[in-house]
Amino acid sequence: xxxxxxxxxxxxxxxxxxxxxxxxxxxxRITALLGENGAGKSTLLRLLAGLSAPTSGELVLDGVARxxxxxxxxxxxxxxxxxxxxxxxxxxxxxxxxMLGDEPxxxxxxxxxxxxxxxxxxxxxxxxxxxxxxxxAEALSVGERQRLEILRVLVRGATTLLFDEPxxxxxxxxxxxxxxxxxxxxxxxxxxxxxxxxxxxxxAHADEVVVLRRGARVFAGxxxxxxTDELARLALGAAPPxxxxxxxxxxxxVVLALDxxxxxxxxxxxxxxxxGEIVGVAGVDGNGQDELVELIAGxxxxxxxxxxxxxxxxxxxxxxxxxxxxxxxxxGDRHALGIVAGASVHDNLVLGELGGDEAARARQRLxxxxxxxxxxxxxxxxxxxxxxxxxxxxxxxxxxxxxLVVAHPTRGVDAAAAAALRARLAEVALAGCAxxxxxxxxxxxxxxxxxxxxxxRGRVTAALPPDVDEAxxxxxxxxxxxx
Amino acid sequence: MTLVTRHARPVIAAALxxxxxxxxxxxAGEAPWRALVTGLEGSLxxxxxxxxxxxxxxxxxxxxxxxxxxxRAGLFNVGIEGQIAxxxxxxxxxxxxxGWAPAWIAVPVAGGAAVGVAAGWAALAGWLRVRFGAHExxxxxxxxxxxxxxxxxxxxxxxxxxxxxxxxxxASAAIPRLSVLSHALAGSAASFAVLLALVTPWLIDxxxxxxxxxxxxxxxxxxxxxxxxxxxxxxxxxxxxxxLSGAVAGLxxxxxxxxYKGHYELGMTTGVGFAGIxxxxxxxxxxxxxxxxxxxxxxxxxxxxxxxATVPKEATDVLFGAVILAVATTGRREVTR
Numbered sequence: 005x006x007x008x009x010x011x012x013x014x015x016x017x018x019x020x021x022x023x024x025x026x027x028x029x030x031x032x033r034i035t036a037l038l039g040e041n042g043a044g045k046s047t048l049l050r051l052l053a054g055l056s057a058p059t060s061g062e063l064v065l066d067g068v069a070r071x072x073x074x075x076x077x078x079x080x081x082x083x084x085x086x087x088x089x090x091x092x093x094x095x096x097x098x099x100x101x102x103m104l105g106d107e108p109x110x111x112x113x114x115x116x117x118x119x120x121x122x123x124x125x126x127x128x129x130x131x132x133x134x135x136x137x138x139x140x141a142e143a144l145s146v147g148e149r150q151r152l153e154i155l156r157v158l159v160r161g162a163t164t165l166l167f168d169e170p171x172x173x174x175x176x177x178x179x180x181x182x183x184x185x186x187x188x189x190x191x192x193x194x195x196x197x198x199x200x201x202x203x204x205x206x207x208a209h210a211d212e213v214v215v216l217r218r219g220a221r222v223f224a225g226x227x228x229x230x231x232t233d234e235l236a237r238l239a240l241g242a243a244p245p246x247x248x249x250x251x252x253x254x255x256x257x258v259v260l261a262l263d264x265x266x267x268x269x270x271x272x273x274x275x276x277x278x279x280g281e282i283v284g285v286a287g288v289d290g291n292g293q294d295e296l297v298e299l300i301a302g303x304x305x306x307x308x309x310x311x312x313x314x315x316x317x318x319x320x321x322x323x324x325x326x327x328x329x330x331x332x333x334x335x336g337d338r339h340a341l342g343i344v345a346g347a348s349v350h351d352n353l354v355l356g357e358l359g360g361d362e363a364a365r366a367r368q369r370l371x372x373x374x375x376x377x378x379x380x381x382x383x384x385x386x387x388x389x390x391x392x393x394x395x396x397x398x399x400x401x402x403x404x405x406x407x408l409v410v411a412h413p414t415r416g417v418d419a420a421a422a423a424a425l426r427a428r429l430a431e432v433a434l435a436g437c438a439x440x441x442x443x444x445x446x447x448x449x450x451x452x453x454x455x456x457x458x459x460x461r462g463r464v465t466a467a468l469p470p471d472v473d474e475a476x477x478x479x480x481x482x483x484x485x486x487x
Numbered sequence: 488m489t490l491v492t493r494h495a496r497p498v499i500a501a502a503l504x505x506x507x508x509x510x511x512x513x514x515a516g517e518a519p520w521r522a523l524v525t526g527l528e529g530s531l532x533x534x535x536x537x538x539x540x541x542x543x544x545x546x547x548x549x550x551x552x553x554x555x556x557x558x559r560a561g562l563f564n565v566g567i568e569g570q571i572a573x574x575x576x577x578x579x580x581x582x583x584x585x586g587w588a589p590a591w592i593a594v595p596v597a598g599g600a601a602v603g604v605a606a607g608w609a610a611l612a613g614w615l616r617v618r619f620g621a622h623e624x625x626x627x628x629x630x631x632x633x634x635x636x637x638x639x640x641x642x643x644x645x646x647x648x649x650x651x652x653x654x655x656x657x658a659s660a661a662i663p664r665l666s667v668l669s670h671a672l673a674g675s676a677a678s679f680a681v682l683l684a685l686v687t688p689w690l691i692d693x694x695x696x697x698x699x700x701x702x703x704x705x706x707x708x709x710x711x712x713x714x715x716x717x718x719x720x721x722x723x724x725x726x727x728x729x730x731l732s733g734a735v736a737g738l739x740x741x742x743x744x745x746x747y748k749g750h751y752e753l754g755m756t757t758g759v760g761f762a763g764i765x766x767x768x769x770x771x772x773x774x775x776x777x778x779x780x781x782x783x784x785x786x787x788x789x790x791x792x793x794x795x796a797t798v799p800k801e802a803t804d805v806l807f808g809a810v811i812l813a814v815a816t817t818g819r820r821e822v823t824r
Contacts (some may be wrong), residue, residue: 112727301716322718322720323715323717323718324718324720327718333716341711341712343713343715344706344713344714345710346709346710347709351702351706355706355713355714355717356718356719358699358702358703399717
């Protein structure tokens, strides 16, 4: 189906999320909606899917203009959304998840999954989606769960598929596989739109691109022939300056030392981070990174091994005590461990350190964070992901630090904010802080780190220089494992 | 939702509740509108009725504040009912033994006993929660049953004058009635404990906004995991919240035992804790909202008593439920993702 947006505007209170945006989605083509966090991409997608109503403007669906489309109508018209956060029941198997909310029932309300299963298998064959429908959703990998979501939308007869940041937490290979599925759908005549902030995906996979900046459309047209540099200039206005790694420290003392540390999945990890040094921890997600950060932070107790800061043991100290020794931690799961979503920016900036000269500290940290809007009284949930992360980092950096542990600092963060966050990390190291950087973003690790260690199946399996060949790094990360 | 329908909703809700009430009255064989007027005259139209409403609202506002303290921390204290009952027993038992003391000692000591017992009782649930992860809804419900069994046991074995009540509290431990201000209030149960209902929600609100621990309690309620990661002592804050919730519940006993009856008897506080939960939810987290909700529920209860001769009191219970539903639905904000 052909969808045209005419002059869509969406206001939330006095915030203009989308300002007079026109765009069109065509059958058989993949349209990318590109922009930084907070540019209005997801808002546009929600309006297109009838999930929220525009403040003004209209949608033209197959030539019929409408001021608003209800979610039910959108579904009847074959518009399906694959959300960024999945809506699967973890304990249900694939088939049950497909049925949920749209159960095929016989005369007496008895479930009749047979026909649905046949339809699902046909769709999987046609489109080339592979999902084991017999396994519970919780046993599936992130990529498989996403394919299940797509399958659910397709089985319900969607011919227009809207993807909301489907590749935000995916590796490049997974993303390529997803785009292959999108291409097959488009070749069969489906209308496909995908929200992303990855420039390379747009130039590699999209037919058309709509670029948004601060709620306004700055470009719409053919994606072919646009380089990532040109896209970056369109999306960001100006290209962010490249991050330069601080010079490596010479003869610096060891600040953070892990000696055969182990707990759960983590086996005997020994590491040393020196003053002013950035050590990158590379690895495929789920190889012990979260456990490592939690052990150092003091959220979990190690089963074995020792941990010390400036030569003094940290064992047995709680989070607050470690902080007062000069340890800063930024967790990878921003939503669960980084911010209190219902609280203000002010409270989030001083979480765990209330009282004293709190107001002054909060103001100081806000300025240092570079978060926008630069206001203390707004709820942090009103900020984009990148700005929330700036707040979290500013809290960790808000006191004198000896060592900083950061996990996935730029995950789900747009390019401009990511560049700012990386520059902050480089500054901190230059000022003498020992930095342990855990990341799944190899480019980030290579740009910032002085040396890399690879974590695989809970062990440090390799120590490499940052300019190591990417293929070699990849081999080390997989560690010859079947995963 | 348009502006018109948004503002029309409370009006529609009120109209529906009134209609329901009139139908119930009609079903009971009374003239609908007349019964309403009689009920309102008896609760809000006379000084005595107003005094009774104030007495009920006093307990309800304090019990509602108790609920809110825990609710802020993400805890659902269903045990307020039992906490109040044990506190009332403590106030009666201790108050009766204070004949030697002047009022400025006797009232705080008897009240303090009530507060301490209720706080300890609630702290037990808090400890079970942070030490073993036992959910406070389950433990406080069980504690309510336990209190139901403990009270007659305690009265029968040494703490009671008879098996169902304590001795009268010392004159010095009694909180003066409001009737000392005006003869119109003569015979009404309202006492100076009403000041507690005015001050308590306000003090708690200040504590939650200004004090370090109070603010951390609220933050823990919003995001316990992030708080733990940021070094906030989450277990201790949960324990504080549930203990304080119990302590405030204990204050409720002051109005009933020290301000009105002058002793504790079995069943005296029945229902106050549960109605307090409703008041706490209706109050929407502000002191003024809490007082308004307490007055509303208090007036409803008094209206029920006034009409009891002709219309069964249960009719007002139905009405109470309808009001809660109406307020809950009209106050619902448009859901945006």
